[in-house]
Amino acid sequence: MKPPQSLLHALQPFLAGEPDKEALVFGAHRLTFADMAGLAVAQADVLRDHGVKRGDRVAAIFPPRPEAILSMLACWLVGATWIGINPRYQRREQAQILIDADVTLLMSMTRIGNRDLSEDLAGHEAELGLDIIRFQQEFTIEGLPAPVPRDTAMARWHVALEQLDPEQPAVVIYTSGSTGKPKGALITHVGLAFRSHTLHTDRFDLPAPTQLIDLPVNHIGALASGIGVAMVSGGKMILSEQFDPGVTLRTVEQENLAILSGVPAMLARLVDHPDFGSTDLSSVKAISWGAGPIPEAVLKRLMSASDAVFSQQYGMTESNGPIVFTPPTRDVDILLQTTGKPDPRLELRIADEADVPVPIGTEGEVQVRHPHPFAGYLGNPEASAAAFTADGFLHTGDRAKIRDDGYLVFCGRSKEMYKSGGFNVYPREIEIALEAHPDIRAAAVLGVDDPQWGQVGHAFVELAAELTADEIKGWCRGRLADFKVPKRISVIDTMPRTPVDKVDRMRLAEIAAQG
Numbered sequence: 001m002k003p004p005q006s007l008l009h010a011l012q013p014f015l016a017g018e019p020d021k022e023a024l025v026f027g028a029h030r031l032t033f034a035d036m037a038g039l040a041v042a043q044a045d046v047l048r049d050h051g052v053k054r055g056d057r058v059a060a061i062f063p064p065r066p067e068a069i070l071s072m073l074a075c076w077l078v079g080a081t082w083i084g085i086n087p088r089y090q091r092r093e094q095a096q097i098l099i100d101a102d103v104t105l106l107m108s109m110t111r112i113g114n115r116d117l118s119e120d121l122a123g124h125e126a127e128l129g130l131d132i133i134r135f136q137q138e139f140t141i142e143g144l145p146a147p148v149p150r151d152t153a154m155a156r157w158h159v160a161l162e163q164l165d166p167e168q169p170a171v172v173i174y175t176s177g178s179t180g181k182p183k184g185a186l187i188t189h190v191g192l193a194f195r196s197h198t199l200h201t202d203r204f205d206l207p208a209p210t211q212l213i214d215l216p217v218n219h220i221g222a223l224a225s226g227i228g229v230a231m232v233s234g235g236k237m238i239l240s241e242q243f244d245p246g247v248t249l250r251t252v253e254q255e256n257l258a259i260l261s262g263v264p265a266m267l268a269r270l271v272d273h274p275d276f277g278s279t280d281l282s283s284v285k286a287i288s289w290g291a292g293p294i295p296e297a298v299l300k301r302l303m304s305a306s307d308a309v310f311s312q313q314y315g316m317t318e319s320n321g322p323i324v325f326t327p328p329t330r331d332v333d334i335l336l337q338t339t340g341k342p343d344p345r346l347e348l349r350i351a352d353e354a355d356v357p358v359p360i361g362t363e364g365e366v367q368v369r370h371p372h373p374f375a376g377y378l379g380n381p382e383a384s385a386a387a388f389t390a391d392g393f394l395h396t397g398d399r400a401k402i403r404d405d406g407y408l409v410f411c412g413r414s415k416e417m418y419k420s421g422g423f424n425v426y427p428r429e430i431e432i433a434l435e436a437h438p439d440i441r442a443a444a445v446l447g448v449d450d451p452q453w454g455q456v457g458h459a460f461v462e463l464a465a466e467l468t469a470d471e472i473k474g475w476c477r478g479r480l481a482d483f484k485v486p487k488r489i490s491v492i493d494t495m496p497r498t499p500v501d502k503v504d505r506m507r508l509a510e511i512a513a514q515g
Helices: 007-017 033-049 066-078 091-101 118-128 150-163 189-203 220-233 245-255 264-272 296-305 332-337 381-386 427-435 469-477 505-513
Strands: 022-026 029-032 057-061 081-084 105-109 131-135 169-175 183-188 210-213 236-239 259-262 286-290 309-316 321-325 347-351 364-369 394-402 408-413 418-420 423-425 440-450 454-463 488-491
Touching: 007 033, 007 066, 007 150, 007 189, 007 220, 022 033, 022 066, 029 033, 033 066, 033 150, 057 066, 057 091, 066 081, 066 105, 066 150, 066 236, 091 118, 091 169, 091 183, 105 118, 118 131, 169 189, 169 220, 183 189, 189 220, 189 321, 210 220, 210 245, 210 259, 220 236, 220 259, 220 286, 220 309, 220 321, 236 245, 245 264, 259 264, 264 286, 264 296, 296 309, 296 332, 309 394, 321 364, 347 394, 418 440, 418 454, 423 427, 427 440, 427 454, 427 469, 440 505, 454 505, 469 488, 488 505
Parallel strands: 022 236, 057 081, 057 105, 081 169, 105 131, 210 236, 259 286, 286 309, 454 488
Antiparallel strands: 022 029, 169 183, 309 321, 347 364, 364 394, 394 408, 418 423, 440 454
């Protein structure tokens, strides 16, 4: 089967052939494909009324809820690009993206869980002059624009497909980058659809799978492996605002989940939950993870509890998602000792510093050439050019080697970025926040291994006046998403430095290892 040109194209056969099949479930609300289309087209009309036009960029602050999916589809129906902002971001982090992307409109919840976003939104209106559409915490169909009738929605959908350019950005996904300044990766319609299609056919070869979407919707993992797979397969999305192991286990039984996925920290919490042993996992056909290795004990508990096949993945935002994944297996050695095999639809090589391929078994940088590569970084031609080699391979900055049997063994990240609970964290961004404190002279942050989160931040600080670790963490919480806040703080008299006056991170790593 040929990959679709966009996720709007992918949905069309199900809208036409199975309109009354369930597509979205959120709490007691169950929306069919026809419901989803009617509401999305109605939301697209609202965007047009607010002046959004083809080529504009629209930002959205939503957890995994129907409003997130509908806002995305509405943007694409108008011809706009959707930009998800992590709901855990603080106001300063939100504003960085809103300014950098020059968004036309912001759609947002007014409250997410216990967090009131009203002041953030009012601040963006006053300081940025931004037009905002607000959504209330309680989800009701009546709280959305009145759905467009089925026949009208299908006709409008067809017109949108005729006008859609597959090479235009569908989404912009922001990564902070080593400089601490956000960079917006432009993911095209055809690139996102291609990756979603191949994930379904090559990795999750299940007819219309039911899966739980509880990862942040601004993340490539949720967009491709979750939402995208559902849209290309006609599967059902069970939406949950945040990961909760108890909710996941109940949902497995209530909705007969076919795919169970997440980051290793999520799966570890799942098997540690009191209800894990009594939950019937017989509906689960595939269990997958990414963003780091899974602990052996967690893998073995999952294997003993289900007959599912297992797969892990390695990729990045700029590669539109996974570039290496494990062919579904129950081979413990492969799952623990490797990261899987290179995707046969991509070109992957291990290269030296001159971008020359190295022999099998030799460590080097992972580089990949994609048939539908990301379109660079928004407004940043220098970084866009630097992302690729002269012959069109994407630099990952990650080091690995290929075994004789074709499996990839991950050796580490040559960049300073680390992953905490599945999120990319860039030390320089945290260091900038720390150094903004009047009593902190200098700061350096390392990613260190952690059994629960994979890695966490360890901050070393030089102080000009006395501060406690709790005070330093509190300062960070007011400026950074919680997953970026360092879990460990070390006060150091003098920051170790190299002969050229750079922070000696190797020495800090030694200090961190000593505890």
